[in-house]
Amino acid sequence: MTAAFPLHLIPLLPLAGAAFALLVGKRAGKDAVTLVCLGVVAAAALMAFYAVYLLHGQLPPGGSLTDAFFDAPWMKAGDLEVHPGLMLDRLSAVMVMVVTGIGFLIHLYSTAYMEHDEGYTRFFGYLNLFMAAMLILVLGDSLLVTFVGWEGVGLCSYLLIGFWFDKDANAYAGRKAFVVNRIGDFAFLLAMFLTFSITSTLKYSDMGGVVEALHAPLWFGLPGAYFVGILILIGCTGKSAQIPLYIWLPDAMAGPTPVSALIHAATMVTAGVYMVARMHVVFEVAPATLAAVAGIGAATALFAATIAIAQRDLKKVLAYSTISQLGFMFVAVGSHLHGTSNYEAGIFHLVTHAFFKAGLFLGAGSVLHALANEGDITRMGGLKKYLPHTRWTFLIYCLAISGIFPFAGFWSKDAILAGAHAALWPTSPNPGGAEIWFAAHTGQILYWTLLAAAACTAFYMFRLYFLVFEGEYRGTEEKKHHLHESPPAMTVVLWLLALGSIGIGLLGIPDEFGSRLDRFGDFLSPVLQAQARVETRSDFLIGAAIALSVSSAAILLAWVLYGNGFSPRVKRFVAAVPRLYKTVLNKYYIDEIYDVLVVRPVRWTAIIFWRAVDSVLIDGTINLVALIVGGIGKLVRYLQNGDVQRYLVGILVGAAIIFWGATNWTARQGAKFIVTQHGHEVIVTAAPEDDLAFRRLRFRVEWEGGTYTPEQTATIFTHHYDKAGKHKITVEAFDPRWGTHATVSQKLVIK
Amino acid sequence: MMIPIQDFLLLGALRFGLGVIGVILRRNVLIVLMSIELMLNAANLTLVAFGRARHDPHAHAFAFLVMAVAAAEAAVGLAIVVGIFRNRRSVNLDELTLMKH
Numbered sequence: 067m068t069a070a071f072p073l074h075l076i077p078l079l080p081l082a083g084a085a086f087a088l089l090v091g092k093r094a095g096k097d098a099v100t101l102v103c104l105g106v107v108a109a110a111a112l113m114a115f116y117a118v119y120l121l122h123g124q125l126p127p128g129g130s131l132t133d134a135f136f137d138a139p140w141m142k143a144g145d146l147e148v149h150p151g152l153m154l155d156r157l158s159a160v161m162v163m164v165v166t167g168i169g170f171l172i173h174l175y176s177t178a179y180m181e182h183d184e185g186y187t188r189f190f191g192y193l194n195l196f197m198a199a200m201l202i203l204v205l206g207d208s209l210l211v212t213f214v215g216w217e218g219v220g221l222c223s224y225l226l227i228g229f230w231f232d233k234d235a236n237a238y239a240g241r242k243a244f245v246v247n248r249i250g251d252f253a254f255l256l257a258m259f260l261t262f263s264i265t266s267t268l269k270y271s272d273m274g275g276v277v278e279a280l281h282a283p284l285w286f287g288l289p290g291a292y293f294v295g296i297l298i299l300i301g302c303t304g305k306s307a308q309i310p311l312y313i314w315l316p317d318a319m320a321g322p323t324p325v326s327a328l329i330h331a332a333t334m335v336t337a338g339v340y341m342v343a344r345m346h347v348v349f350e351v352a353p354a355t356l357a358a359v360a361g362i363g364a365a366t367a368l369f370a371a372t373i374a375i376a377q378r379d380l381k382k383v384l385a386y387s388t389i390s391q392l393g394f395m396f397v398a399v400g401s402h403l404h405g406t407s408n409y410e411a412g413i414f415h416l417v418t419h420a421f422f423k424a425g426l427f428l429g430a431g432s433v434l435h436a437l438a439n440e441g442d443i444t445r446m447g448g449l450k451k452y453l454p455h456t457r458w459t460f461l462i463y464c465l466a467i468s469g470i471f472p473f474a475g476f477w478s479k480d481a482i483l484a485g486a487h488a489a490l491w492p493t494s495p496n497p498g499g500a501e502i503w504f505a506a507h508t509g510q511i512l513y514w515t516l517l518a519a520a521a522c523t524a525f526y527m528f529r530l531y532f533l534v535f536e537g538e539y540r541g542t543e544e545k546k547h548h549l550h551e552s553p554p555a556m557t558v559v560l561w562l563l564a565l566g567s568i569g570i571g572l573l574g575i576p577d578e579f580g581s582r583l584d585r586f587g588d589f590l591s592p593v594l595q596a597q598a599r600v601e602t603r604s605d606f607l608i609g610a611a612i613a614l615s616v617s618s619a620a621i622l623l624a625w626v627l628y629g630n631g632f633s634p635r636v637k638r639f640v641a642a643v644p645r646l647y648k649t650v651l652n653k654y655y656i657d658e659i660y661d662v663l664v665v666r667p668v669r670w671t672a673i674i675f676w677r678a679v680d681s682v683l684i685d686g687t688i689n690l691v692a693l694i695v696g697g698i699g700k701l702v703r704y705l706q707n708g709d710v711q712r713y714l715v716g717i718l719v720g721a722a723i724i725f726w727g728a729t730n731w732t733a734r735q736g737a738k739f740i741v742t743q744h745g746h747e748v749i750v751t752a753a754p755e756d757d758l759a760f761r762r763l764r765f766r767v768e769w770e771g772g773t774y775t776p777e778q779t780a781t782i783f784t785h786h787y788d789k790a791g792k793h794k795i796t797v798e799a800f801d802p803r804w805g806t807h808a809t810v811s812q813k814l815v816i817k
Numbered sequence: 818m819m820i821p822i823q824d825f826l827l828l829g830a831l832r833f834g835l836g837v838i839g840v841i842l843r844r845n846v847l848i849v850l851m852s853i854e855l856m857l858n859a860a861n862l863t864l865v866a867f868g869r870a871r872h873d874p875h876a877h878a879f880a881f882l883v884m885a886v887a888a889a890e891a892a893v894g895l896a897i898v899v900g901i902f903r904n905r906r907s908v909n910l911d912e913l914t915l916m917k918h
Contacts, residue, residue, distance in 0.1 A: 708917025711841050711849075711910060718837065 067126050073133035073152040073205055076113050076162065077215075079106040080197035087194060091187030100177055103190040107173050107197055111166035114201075118159045127592035130155035130271070132207065145266060153207035153271065156593045160413055161204035161340055164420045168332045169197050171559045175428055176324040178555035179435060189229065189322065196222035200333050204340065208268040209258045212341070216254065216305065219334045220247045226329060227321040239320035246314040250304015257297035261348075264290040273347040280351045291348045295355030298345055299362070306338025307389045308366045308396060313657060315389055319381040323431030326381060331388050331427050332420040339395040339416050343409045343594055346399075356402040357491045357508065363396025364486075364515040369654075371522035375529070376650040380430050380441045383530050384423070387467070390519055391419050397512055398482040401489035401597060408485030409594040410587045414574050415482055417586075418474035421570055422466040425563035429460040432552040432560065433534060437545055443530065447631055448539040452549040455557040457535045459564040464531045466567040468524035468617045471610070474571035479520060481574065484609050486512040488599035517616055524617040528624035537631040578603040729804040736763040737799035737810040746790075746816055750783045752797050762803060768796040787816045825866030833859035846901070846908040850894045857887045 083106035091099045121131055131154040140150045154162065173193060180189050199218025206212035221244075228240025262268055264284065265276040284290035302308070307315035318330045329335070342349060342359055349356050367390045374386035398412030434441060436453055450457040466473035469480070489509040493501050539546055551557065575583040578601060582588075587596055627633050640647045649655065736753040743749075750767055753760040760781075767775045767783045770793045775783050777800065787793060796811040832855055839852025861880045868876025902908050 706917060708914030709911070710913075710916075714841055718841075 067129040068132045069120075069125060069129065071117055071120065071131040071133060071154070073117065073131060073154055074135060076110050076117070076166075077152075077198045077201035077205065079110045079113070080194040080201065082106060084191050084195035084198060087187050087191030091191060094187075096186055099187045099190050103194050104170070104173050104177070106194060107166065107170045110197065110201065111170050114162045114166045117154055118163060121154055121156070121159055122589070127156075146262060148208070148210055148268065150211050151207040152202075152205040152211070154205060156590055157340070157343060157413070158204045160417060160590065161336075162201065164417055165197070165200050165204060165333050168420050168424050168563075169200075169328060171562055172324050172328040172332075172424065172428070175327075175431070175556050175559040176322075178553045179324055179431055180322065183322075185229065189226075192222055192225050192229070193325075193328070196226070196329060196334070200337075203337055207270060209261060209270075210268050212344075213254065213258060216301075216337065217251060219329070219337065220244065220251065220305070223247070223318065223329050223334060226325040227318045229321050229325065233320075236320040239314075239317040243314040243318050246311050247304050250301045250311055253297045253304070254301030257294050257301060260290065260294050260297060264294070270344060273345070277347060277351060280348060289352060291351035292355060295345075295349050295352045296358065298341060298348070299355060299359055302338030302341050302359075302396075303362060304338075305341075306335050306392050306396070308338065308362050308392060309369065312366060312370065312389050313660060316382055316385045316653070319379075319385050323381070323427055323434060326384070327424040327427035327431070330385070331423040335388065335392060336395070336416045336420070339392065339399055339412055342396070342399045343413060346407065346409060346594060350402075350405055350407070353402045353491045356400045356407055358400070360397045360400025360402075360486070360489065360508075360512055363393040363398075363400060364512045364519075365393070366390065367393030367397065367519040368515050368522070369393075371519045371526065372650060373653050374526040375522060376647065377526075378442055378444055378651075380433065380443050380446075380530070380534065381427070382441075383443070383526060384426050384430060387426075387523065387526065388423055390523060391415070391423065391467070393519070394479065394482050394516060395419070397486050397516060401482075401485040401509075401512070402491050403485075403489055404598045406595040406597055408482065408489070408597040410590050410596050411478065411481035411485050413590060413594070414586050415475075415478035418466070418478040418567070418570055421474060421563050421566035422463040425459060425463040425560060425567055426467070428556070428560055428563065429456050429463065432456040432556055435552050435556070436549050437541065438548065440541065440545060443533045444632075445541040446534045446539070447537040447541075448535070449549070450535040453535075453551050455551060455560060459557075459560040460531060460535065462564040462567055464527045466571075467527055468621060469520060469613055470617060470621075471614060472568075472571065474567050474569070476610075476614075477571035477574045477576075480606075480610055480613055481576070483513060483516055483520075483613060484601060484606065485597050485599065486516055487609070488597065488601075517613065520613060521616045521620045524620035525624050528621045529628045532624060532628040533631070536629060540631065576601070576606055578606050729801075730806045730808060732759045732804075733763065733799045733801040733806045733808040736760045736765075736801075737797050737808045739795075739797045739810065739812070741795065741812060741814060743814070743816075746787045748785050748787065748795075748814065748816075750785075750795060750797065752781045752783070752799065754781075762801070764800045764802065766798045766800075768798070769793065790816045792816075822866055822870040826863060829859045829863040829866065831859075832856075832862065844910050846898050846910055846913075849910065850891065850898065853894075854887060854891065857883060857890075 083103045086094070086102050087099050094102075117131055121129065125131070132151060133153075134149060134151040139147045141148050173190070176189065176193065180186055183189065196219060199215045199222055201215070203212055203215025203219060206215060224240045224244040224247075227243050228237045231237045231240070258268065264282070265272070265279045267273075267276060280291040280294070281289050284293060300311075304311040315330060315335065319326055321330075349359070370386045370389035370393065374383050374390065377383045377386060395412045395415050398408045398415060401408040401411075432453060433446070433449065433456060436449070436456075437446070440446075462473065466475040469475045487509055489512060491505060491508065493505045497505065574586040577584045577587070590596075627636050652658075735755075735757075736759075738754075739750050739752040740754050741748060741750055748769075752765045752767075753763065761779075764777050764779050765781060765783075766777045767785075769775070769785045769787075773785075775785070793814045793816060794811055795814055796809055798807060798809045800807045836852045836854075836856030836859060839855065840849050843849055843852065861883050864876045864880045864883070868874065868880070898908055901913065905912065907913075
């Protein structure tokens with residue numbers, strides 16, 4: 067069941083705020099921009115929460131609120147007819163609440179964080195624009211509307227990463243993010259084309275009805291859903307920073323820290339997870355693509371977590387942590403079992419992660435604020451004395467992300483681990499030996515990979531916490547002097563997010579402890595069917611115990627090694643494995659590998675085209691044309707001597723030539739003739755064309771030297787040649803009106 | 818005694834040629850303007866001569882029109898000459914080459 071609701075106001079309000087800030091913000095002043103930009107986000111948040119209230123309270127569980135902007139189609143081409151519209155079902159409800167809620171908190175935080183920045187109004191303009199795009203992304207009722215938001219958030223991400231574009235490195239980081247995202251966007255676009263060509267619809271609500279079409283074999287005997295699924299997955303790896311397209315996210319830290327919190331941790335990068343859940347019908351038709359989703363997620367989760375261990379930059383650690391946590395979500399939405407997947411856990415982790423990761427970034431921002439943008443954790447330490455609020459909240463976030471009971475991360479991560487453990491993908495009709503082994507063990511592999519990643523997560527998070535807040539201060543005296551806690555606008559936000567990081571997990575207590583406890587799962591289950599795993603209370607407790615002990619051990623290890631600055635053991639360990647350490651520190655040289663394999667070949671091709679085609683061929687042709695025209699002009703301009711009297715001579719000479727030509731024309735044309743020959747008898751017809759002007763002419767024919775037919779007005783002459791041989795016939799025409807005459811000759815052979 | 822038309826035409830042609838030579842060769846704008854008047858008069862003479870020879874009053878009417886145009890042309894032309902003189906302190910055509918490239 068659906069009901070109409072003016073959903074378009076939710077994205078339009080921030081869009082209006084963006085227009086205000088970007089167009090007249092400079093003149094209106096900072097206070098007005100703050101008021102408007104925060105006001106529209108707050109209004110959008112209120113509207114969104116009201117809409118969710120209606121959805122939850124007034125409609126049956128599977129219902130949705132819809133909003134069609136206008137009746138006429140947006141675009142029409144062949145069979146394609148797109149009616150744009152927005153839709154709020156329970157999945158987008160979760161996303162909308164996260165985006166507007168966290169978004170508003172980060173707006174509030176930014177008013178203090180960006181207070182002394184010259185680009186204050188521009189910053190809030192971009193931030194509002196991002197909100198609008200993100201809301202369109204999650205509210206879109208079809209792939210196409212979502213794509214509008216998808217591209218919009220990419221644009222805002224680019225603008226905000228390169229926000230301080232006066233430094234080259236920041237501008238390059240923005241460009242890198244944009245280009246890498248384009249690769250994913252291209253796959254998304256192809257997925258859209260393919261979806262339409264298979265199912266003739268792009269609307270999410272129609273997807274359930276076109277399962278037959280998705281099942282139909284397309285290429286290589288595989289159902290079309292496989293290809294759509296893989297293309298969407300590639301698009302999602304771009305936006306959600308998964309292998310192989312994750313490389314842009316660490317560089318995206320060049321932007322202001324609230325941007326990292328909002329866009330590159332809490333909202334935009336989760337769009338990939340959202341899309342997989344949104345298109346679950348397609349993925350469920352092709353379970354192998356879900357296996358690919360989970361595989362990529364697990365690989366990314368562990369890979370990024372190991373990189374984070376060795377990083378020295380505060381925000382870089384958090385960036386790799388984000389990539390790793392997104393990998394967890396990918397594993398969840400890919401954990402297939404009996405026709406459905408563990409979507410609920412993935413979306414749940416998306417929500418909890420939005421709280422603690424936004425908090426971690428904002429806490430990092432508070433630290434950077436105090437240290438005048440010094441991001442190197444080897445030069446921090448002991449900050450708990452100076453930044454008490456930041457320290458306590460940061461500790462809560464660290465516990466949450468490490469999955470310590472009862473913080474939010476514990477519940478969501480545990481759900482992911484349980485789902486991965488239970489996951490099972492259907493095999494082909496006649497499975498081979500390897501396939502049977504993989505079908506039986508993939509869930510296990512995923513589970514242990516994630517457990518290792520979770521251990522790494524707890525380790526690097528507490529390494530970060532200890533190096534920043536515990537031990538002795540290792541920076542310069544001058545900076546120590548300036549250390550201060552951040553203003554209330556920032557600390558209040560930190561505490562609110564900390565409350566969320568503690569409490570939000572309690573919405574997802576598994577059903578094993580009481581049927582009404584898993585409120586989050588119950589809320590989503592009408593849209594996304596829960597994974598069909600059988601779990602007893604003791605299963606859950608065993609899983610939780612394993613995860614908790616692994617995390618606690620990792621935290622303990624971090625405390626031993628970093629509890630009071632860098633312990634000597636760290637140095638000894640690094641010295642023992644210098645190559646391994648260097649490889650991890652340099653992020654496995656992935657950027658360098660991409661540089662050699664992709665960036666340089668493209669650049670060289672571009673240089674060849676530039677030098678050969680553009681400079682020589684195209685510019686050369688154009689310059690040649692210009693040169694010719696210019697040369698002619700140079701010559702001709704000497705005629706423009708400015709002397710009227712010389713011009714007049716030119717006019718007179720020209721007039722005389724035209725007069726002469728005109729008066730001679732009739733005679734010259736009339737003297738032309740045709741010769742007809744019958745043996746020695748020759749007939750000459752002068753002026754064969756019948757023209758009134760020729761009638762006044764008189765003709766004379768010279769047959770051979772000295773033999774004439776005298777002047778006459780008739781045009782036909784006959785003559786009899788006595789001798790064979792060559793003769794020359796000459797016709798002379800007289801024009802009595804102008805007194806002109808002309809002659810024409812022709813050779814004739816008589817046999 | 819009738820004066821044959823050829824005489825009128827010859828006279829017109831001579832006057833026209835004199836006018837052309839004047840326009841081309843003289844450097845004083847005033848003389849050039851007078852030469853233009855000479856050419857217009859030659860045209861008038863030819864028109865009237867043909868009109869008389871062919872007993873066609875249209876030609877006479879046309880001659881009057883040419884006179885009116887000539888008068889207007891003289892007025893405008895002289896005004897331009899006065900204007901140029903005020904600006905340039907000269908009515909020498911060789912010095913008026915603003916249209917040069």
